[in-house]
Amino acid sequence: DQQVKQNSPSLSVQEGRISILNCDYTNSMFDYFLWYKKYPAEGPTFLISISSIKDKNEDGRFTVFLNKSAKHLSLHIVPSQPGDSAVYFCAALFPNTDKLIFGTGTRLQVFP
Amino acid sequence: NAGVMQNPRHLVRRRGQEARLRCSPMKGHSHVYWYRQLPEEGLKFMVYLQKENIIDESGMPKERFSAEFPKEGPSILRIQQVVRGDSAAYFCASSEGRQTDTQYFGPGTRLTVL
Numbered sequence: 029d030q031q032v033k034q035n036s037p038s039l040s041v042q043e044g045r046i047s048i049l050n051c052d053y054t055n056s057m058f059d060y061f062l063w064y065k066k067y068p069a070e071g072p073t074f075l076i077s078i079s080s081i082k083d084k085n086e087d088g089r090f091t092v093f094l095n096k097s098a099k100h101l102s103l104h105i106v107p108s109q110p111g112d113s114a115v116y117f118c119a120a121l122f123p124n125t126d127k128l129i130f131g132t133g134t135r136l137q138v139f140p
Numbered sequence: 141n142a143g144v145m146q147n148p149r150h151l152v153r154r155r156g157q158e159a160r161l162r163c164s165p166m167k168g169h170s171h172v173y174w175y176r177q178l179p180e181e182g183l184k185f186m187v188y189l190q191k192e193n194i195i196d197e198s199g200m201p202k203e204r205f206s207a208e209f210p211k212e213g214p215s216i217l218r219i220q221q222v223v224r225g226d227s228a229a230y231f232c233a234s235s236e237g238r239q240t241d242t243q244y245f246g247p248g249t250r251l252t253v254l
Contacts, residue, residue, distance in 0.1 A: 071231050071245035130182035
């Protein structure tokens with residue numbers, strides 16, 4: 029039972045354009061969400077997070093939007109750069125625990 | 141401030157052998173988490189430990205797997221009598237505190253079982 033879903037396994041975007049990565053979740057009790065970026069043969073690197081009391085959080089080129097009613101969040105990267113090419117994982121903090129539930133990831137490729 | 145360290149980075153074992161994976165958390169972090177990533181899948185939570193205590197092991201297989209985080213030294217994930225299905229990347233993360241404190245990940249140990 030996949031509680032955090034990233035339905036797009038891959039995304040290709042031109043440099044300078046916006047990248048939008050999507051994530052859906054099924055458990056309405058999730059109240060904290062994170063995005064991680066992962067390069068091959070490396071561990072995930074924390075990018076940005078959002079609490080359910082907010083609907084938007086911004087950090088430089090990265091913005092995360094949360095739509096609680098739709099159980100949907102998205103990561104926007106503007107402008108996209110070739111160095112952003114990686115696998116992006118959405119994760120939710122399981123209620124009343126310290127464990128992260130990860131999606132299956134979206135591979136972003138930014139081409140010149 | 142050094143990040144989370146894991147060793148070895150690559151480990152090859154034959155079926156039936158034991159695998160020991162080590163994780164040193166970031167300085168000042170007392171919370172350690174282990175995750176496993178099977179090919180083409182996301183990371184799956186295995187266990188959460190604090191010094192000398194297992195807090196949540198709901199993701200650990202019932203047999204052959206154990207974890208510890210002693211008072212001194214790194215956290216150890218131990219897999220006894222490995223099978224081919226144990227081949228995966230094992231990631232350790234650490235955090236300063238609980239709940240919404242960010243978990244920082246190590247580079248992972250890639251276990252291959254022949």
